[in-house]
Amino acid sequence: MAEPRTASVPAYADSRTSRKTKFEKKLRLFGVLFALPWIAGLLLFHLYPLAASLYYSFTSYSILEPGQWVGLDNYRELLHDGTFRTSIYNTLYYTFLFVPLSIVFGVAIALVLNMKIRGQGVYRTLFFIPSLVPPVATTIIWLWLLNPQFGLVNYWLEQIGIPGPPWLGSEHWSKPSLILMSLWGIGQAIVIYLAGLQDVPQDYYDAAEVDGAGTLLRFRHITLPLITPVIFFNLIMGMIGALQNFALPYTLTNGKGTPANSMMFMVMYLYTNGFGYLKMGYASAMAWVLFLIVITLTAVLFATQRRWVFYQGKE
Known part of the structure; x- marks a missing residue:
């Protein structure tokens, strides 16, 4: 073969x-x-x-000295540090109020700016400009506006018969004042919301209008679901930024967190211990606690986003 x-x-x-x-x-x-x-x-x-x-974070390192290994002593000390607990409360208070308000106001303003009106570009620019203002300049402007004696805000309130609060000089009004100042600078988020609104197909609105759906129904069943990915992005970024809030409260209080530590935030207290008292080991432990808080809240948001975030083309 x-x-x-x-x-x-x-x-x-x-x-x-x-x-x-x-x-x-x-x-x-x-x-x-x-x-x-x-x-x-x-x-x-x-x-x-x-x-x-x-x-x-496990040592007593202080820049000037190499420090010694102290194990979990820094973390144990944090548990008994009243100022640190206050800073956590202030940070979470600010985050849980500012972030939802920034989403509500950001979406509302973006809806208005998305309307076909004359001078549309001018209005969009006006709302975006505050986000470009440096924190120091923002502080100077709002210190004048919120001055309890001759500030414009209290003056306008008096004109309608409402007595103006002491704002930044009060322990109870200091954090709401800071939230108000922060809402003034959400121009970048507004631009992102505006881009999300313009990405919604016009065919959906036309079909809903033919079916007799009004403005509120179109917003509830078309606009809002289709911009949830943008809302989710701004929610994550806004939360991380709020937990790391530093520039405005530090500039307002010169790093002291007054009055009565009501403006003492976690990053401020971390900075004070690390660069003011040179307790770098203690400050590093604070940084890791803050990191764990950020990771935990971010994980919770990602775990729940499947229930309310809708992506186009996916059921």
Whole structure:
């Protein structure tokens, strides 16, 4: 019997494969070389400080001295630190009030700015400009507006027969005042909401109008569900930003958190201990507690987003 013939592979095919393999290796090498500066920056400015802060949180490190290993003493001390507990309360109070209000006002203003009116671009610019104002300038403006003696806000309230509160000078009104100031600078979120509104297909509105749906029904069943991904994004980013609130309260109180620590936030207290008292180990422990709070709240939001976030094209 004749032996079966085996198909011979042309020599040029092997050479093409080897050339292709060499070319792919060069591409990988060039890719790594181009990404090397970014990788070095990630390791040097992100991962190393992250690992170092975790280590320092278990030590008495104070910049001037290397410190000693103290284990969980910093975390135990935090449990008995009244100012730290107050800072947690202030931070959560601010977050749970400011973030929902920023969503409500942001969506409402975006709906108004999405209307086809004359001077639309001017109005959009006016609402976006406050987000570009530096925190120090914002502080100076609002200190004047909320001054209990000659501020414009109390003046307008008196004109309609309402006695103006002491605002930033009161323990009970200081955080609401800060929330009011922060709502003034939600221009970036408004732009994102506006982009989400313009991404809603017009066909849905036309079909709903033919069916006799009014403005409120169209907003409830079309607009609101289709912009929930944008709301979810701003909710996550707003919550993380609110938990790290620092610039406005620090500038308003010069880092003291007055009156009666009602403006002492977690990042402010962390900064005071780390750079004011040089208690870097203690401040690192605070940073990790804040990190755990941020991670926990973010995980809760991601766990619940399937119930109320609707993406186009997905059932």
